[in-house]
Amino acid sequence: MAISKVLNRFGATLAGVMAAGSALAQDSLQGLESIGKPVDGAMGWQPAVTELARDIHWMDNFLLIIITIITVFVTLLLVWVIIRYNRRRNPTPATFTHNTAIEIAWTFIPVLVLIFMVGPSLNRLNKQQIIPEADITIKAIGNQWYWTHEYVDHGFGFDSYMLGHPATMPEGTEGDEFKLSPSVKTLLADKGYSEDEFLLATDTAVVVPVGKTVVVQVTGADVIHSWTIPAFGVKQDAVPGRLAELWFNAEKEGVYFGQCSELCGKDHTYMPITVKVVSEEVYENWLDGAIEEYAGIPRDVKVATAN
Structure with a gap:
């Protein structure tokens, strides 16, 4: 039992180190308007941006x-x-x-x-x-209990954990996970999120350019999950062993939130999705940084495809 606890703590620490490093490419994306999120006491749909x-x-x-x-x-x-x-x-x-x-x-x-x-x-x-031709293809993989997002055309990917998950917490904050504790409030502020975006914000967001057709390939690694962004009008079950697709074309820059919408286990509540829609110029700059940070395929490298 003691060995198991040590291994679990080591795994959480390692994930936290990786998550902290993976945030570098997204540091310049703060300051976007939060558009697609639930509002306390409101009725009706979130704003439609597709x-x-x-x-x-x-x-x-x-x-x-x-x-x-x-x-x-x-x-x-x-x-x-x-x-x-x-x-x-x-x-x-x-x-x-x-x-x-x-x-x-x-x-x-x-x-x-x-x-x-x-x-x-x-x-x-x-x-x-009917899935249109993609300008950008992203693969979303549901895991218990976080999402992995892979930019298929550029050969890199990253894990997205809810801010407040043990993988995102700094050392010395044990016991503050999964609640709006002072350390989590600081974490949200450092990432450019407000306190009411707790349970919605992730350490790494999916980044896409405004006005482009994005195709998301959705699958699951363990059990059935569901990838959904209400403001985009998209929802697709992530079924292990199957590859489904959805598409959207976001028309307004901003931050949009979704959550896993298929009951997938004890931490289902803590499995949000964050998408940042930015200008094409900002996206290209972010993509260059992400390719370097995540060891993706350099743009000047031509990858052969099978005919």
Whole structure:
């Protein structure tokens, strides 16, 4: 048991050292506006910054209108029946058991409503599932309980741990993990995050340029996870042994947050995703630094591909 504890502590310390080193390429990305995050007490969707997210919001409003009309109609119908056919006004109830016209209507009308909903729904689902040609390809691997992000075209990757995870904590702060302790508040501030972004912010963020098509290949290393960014309108299960894809094109610079959306074990709560959308110039500068820091493929090296 003692050996196991020593090994676990060594592993956490090593991960912390690696995480501290991996933050160097992202030091220049502070100061971005936090856009895509939950707001305490608010209702509704996070701001939509992709075409896919706007489609989802439109579909939600479209269905809400239909549901509201149906609800109001059924409620008025119930009120009318209660008033018109109560025992006082109708002491002798009817004895018939069928009404063919009504039965046809309550079968045919819902079918028409469903057909009316199918077109817009399939159109938006089709747009999500047909993956366009990528400007940038990123592989997201779900682990218990952190994400690994690999920039496929440039041959490098990094692990993303929640700020406050033991892997991100400095020495001498044992016992402060997974809570908004003073040391975690300092860590958040040093990384450019506010205290209300605890449980959302990670030590290393996915960095993408604004206005570019990003394809994310999603898989899992152990159990099923789920990669999602609400402001982008994307969510994809990360299933071990399978490689799924999603895509987005972010239209506004800023910081966006998501979380693993598939129950994956005891630390499922502590598995956020941070995406920073920056200008193309900033992205290119960051990419140069990341390639050097993570020992990626230099840009002047041509990698042969199989035909």
